[in-house]
Amino acid sequence: MRNIVLRLFHGFLVVAFISIITFLILRLLPGDPVYLLLGEGQIQISEEQIQAIRSKWGLDLPLHQQYFIWLRSMLAGDFGTSLIRTGVPIREMLLEAGVVTAVLNTYAILIALVISIPVGVIAAFKRNTFFDYITMFGTTLGVAIPNFWLALMLIILFSLTLRWLPPFGLRSWQGYILPVVVLATEQTAVLTRIMRGAMLDVLDEDYIRTASSKGITQGRILMRHAVPNALLPVVSVVGFQIAFLLSGTIVVETVFALPGLGRLLTDSVFRHDYQVVQSLVVLLSILVVIANLVTDFVYMVIDPRIRAH
Numbered sequence: 001m002r003n004i005v006l007r008l009f010h011g012f013l014v015v016a017f018i019s020i021i022t023f024l025i026l027r028l029l030p031g032d033p034v035y036l037l038l039g040e041g042q043i044q045i046s047e048e049q050i051q052a053i054r055s056k057w058g059l060d061l062p063l064h065q066q067y068f069i070w071l072r073s074m075l076a077g078d079f080g081t082s083l084i085r086t087g088v089p090i091r092e093m094l095l096e097a098g099v100v101t102a103v104l105n106t107y108a109i110l111i112a113l114v115i116s117i118p119v120g121v122i123a124a125f126k127r128n129t130f131f132d133y134i135t136m137f138g139t140t141l142g143v144a145i146p147n148f149w150l151a152l153m154l155i156i157l158f159s160l161t162l163r164w165l166p167p168f169g170l171r172s173w174q175g176y177i178l179p180v181v182v183l184a185t186e187q188t189a190v191l192t193r194i195m196r197g198a199m200l201d202v203l204d205e206d207y208i209r210t211a212s213s214k215g216i217t218q219g220r221i222l223m224r225h226a227v228p229n230a231l232l233p234v235v236s237v238v239g240f241q242i243a244f245l246l247s248g249t250i251v252v253e254t255v256f257a258l259p260g261l262g263r264l265l266t267d268s269v270f271r272h273d274y275q276v277v278q279s280l281v282v283l284l285s286i287l288v289v290i291a292n293l294v295t296d297f298v299y300m301v302i303d304p305r306i307r308a309h
Helices: 002-028 033-044 047-057 063-075 090-125 130-144 147-161 173-203 206-213 218-243 245-255 261-270 274-302
Strands: none
Touching: 002 063, 002 274, 063 274, 090 130, 090 173, 090 218, 090 245, 090 261, 090 274, 130 173, 147 173, 147 245, 173 218, 173 245, 218 274, 245 261, 261 274
16 A cells, blocks of 8 residues: 555656646747737737737746646646637547547557467467567567558558548548557567567476476466466556557557547647647646556556565
């Protein structure tokens, strides 16, 4: 219990630090959100009107006051309204974009797990065979291929040439197929290599040889002893990918023009929509903290030895 409270306190400090740094960096970016809001009509706007707009959004206040006003709203569950998309609640924007990003990453991670765990186990069990060599070649290729290149090649093949799938947007469920394939490709390659390496280490352990000498079938040894112990590194990587899901989806959502969190973040940064960026970064930092706690809990479920410490 003490460790959990300590981890939560550390997580709170991390989130607070990230919120302050994000707030300050956004204010240091070149450009003025007011002029972006006004657009071409800024020439016809007087300085008094510009100051009135600044006052309405609190941009004329000292930085520390702006930060605490925003923080108080966040703690109250009110994310405010978008500066650029006038009148649109930020909570609504985050919810709409979050659903898209969550669906993409959920399907990608599930596909990656379903493929990588059995393939990694078989490749380790049949080390230095043709299947192992093909697996290592495929995973190396999957890690090396950039997401944007793979996305463009899939669009050319399946959208422009074969005309099977839409090249961009989410007009139907088919719009998820190509983005999910792109995200799942790299994740599958990484998890397969990790699962294979972990299985090789486990299969060389003394307790595996002892179980084999007792006449226990290889299938039971794998399922009861080898695989559970080899899953710990995989859990770590999956937890890391969930925590930093935005980094992998920014490129994919941009290429496929998907209205997810990644695209919302980049658009908000370019347009100086301060409140959206701040809210999104803080929520993602909270997700990182939660993902780390969940990963530790799964560790304890898989390996009882961790509970003893």
